[in-house]
Amino acid sequence: MDPLSECPGTTAQVPEAAQAPPAPTPPPTPGRRRVLAGLGIAAASPFVLGAGRTRPREAPVAAGGPTGRATLLRNAALVLTMDPALGDGPLGTVEGADVLMRDGAVTAVGRRLGVPAGTRVIDVSDRLLMPGFVDVHTHLWQSSMRGGCSGRDLFGWLAACNRPTFSRISPTDMYRFVRLAALDSVQSGVTTLVDWVDALPYDTTTQYVRALADTGVRFSYAMFQAEAQADLLSRVKKELIDPLPLASAQIATHAARAIEGLNRIHWEIAQDLGLMLNSHVLERVEQRADDPLSVLTGIGAFGPRLLMNHAIHLTDDEISAIAAHDVRAAHCPLSNMRLASGVMRLPDLGRRGVKVGLGQDGGTNDSSDFFALMKSAIGLQRAHSLDASVFPQVQDVLRAATMGGAEAIGMADRVGSLTPGKRADVLVLDPGTLNFAPRFDRIAQIVFNGRPENVEAVFVDGRPLKLGGRLVDVDTARVVREAEAAATRLRATAPAERRA
Secondary structure, eight states: OOOGGGSTTOOOOOOOTTSOOOOOOOOOOHHHHHHHHHSOOSTTSOEETTTTSSSOOOOSOOSSOOTTOEEEEEEEEEEEOSOTTSSBTTTTEEEEEEEEEETTEEEEEETTOOOOTTOEEEEOTTOEEEEOEEEEEEOGGGGGGTTTTTTOOHHHHIIIIIHHHHTTOOHHHHHHHHHHHHHHHHHTTEEEEEEEEOOOOHHHHHHHHHHHHHHTOEEEEEEOOOGGGTHHHHHHIIIIITTOTTEEEEEEEEOOGGGHHHHHHHHHHHHHHTOOEEEEEOSSGGGGGGOHHHHHHHTTOOSTTEEEEEOOSOOHHHHHHHHHTTOEEEEOHHHHHHTTOOOOOHHHHHHTTOOEEEOOOGGGGOSOOHHHHHHHHHHHHHHHHTOTTSSOOHHHHHHHHTHHHHHHTTOTTTSSSOOBTBBOOEEEEOOOSTTTOSOSOHHHHHHHTOOGGGEEEEEETTEEEEETTEETTOOHHHHHHHHHHHHHHHHHTSOGGGOO
16 A cells, blocks of 8 residues: 555654664474474484374474575475476476475475485475465554554555554554564565555664574565655665675656655665665556656666566556566555556566566555455456456466566566475465365465465575464564554554544
């Protein structure tokens, strides 16, 4: 949804200097950590994911692990590599295959791979493997108002929920809301996300980035600032983003004629720092008055380093220009439906080869469910066109959720497929569940039957963030409890007319 930056300078943060930064969620008890570290790692004693299903076994993998140690995911029923050169068909499918990971990268994909000495082996028989989901547009802090303003369109939601909430979140509570939403994304299979964040003071930004880093997800921090604080953009990148191996940055803006000067400043900073420019564009038809595409063209940003979010109300000529200049786009179907924003012309963009990824768009996606996002991306076009053959089809949304998203944000050389040499961001899906079984068309079932609970394991950079259906080393009850307390504080400071 459109950010607060429609009105730059209206997002002043209320500091909470008297409140100490939140303590990190505590690690598991020493007994559990000793068990994890002491379990066998030899090929002769592989861990079986979901053994018994009703009571998953702990994994023989502690978070992290020594450099150089390999992990072999053994004997998957089906691997979707998302690399047509590595498997059959456009999704690169391989049956009965293994995936070997070392030093955070995919080393090999194939049947009956050799097992290097000291390799930890995880038996993934009957499971489905694929690259992690790439969420190209979200606002994680909006977990603070889940379900809010449910009867409003975009403009009503911005006025009644978004703006008054954002401006009152303390640095400490920002950490709690972002961590809650980031963990929810990870458990649903998101391994890379782009978080569009409006203007924040440096201390709050520190807590925001820390929450993302503590989660272990790969992320790009798309940061907005008004002109007076524009120097913070390079400072945040240098001091907070660059030291984190899983982090990158983008420059966020909101293209509009009224703030064309600020858009130009943002693009100049993006060029200086070698970053993408990330802008909301034509989410509602009324925003045609902002003349956003002409602004972006006029400042010289129209090209492959521009990511446009929503881009719903485009003309034929604009779609042609986007394709000709290799501009990228983020499609957020669940949010667009929720806010009555319209239907993206996804079939027209697809025909022109525009690189489009899927985005959850924060609070108005309502939950972190990438399967629902894929299903709605298909269903929305079919309902609109009355044509079941319309783009996208199953293979199209699976690609948009992975490799397509990576292409859209300029990270296709690192993530999006299980091509050897890329980073080891991998999902293990369990199809042996009430919502997924019985087997009919496994690939279609990922999209139409899948739910976050089918995500049995998540690896980011080869490190397990979810195993046996549970987040690793996360006290979820505490994360929820701290977010609830933060929300209670937020409601207590709301104007009286907004508390109802």
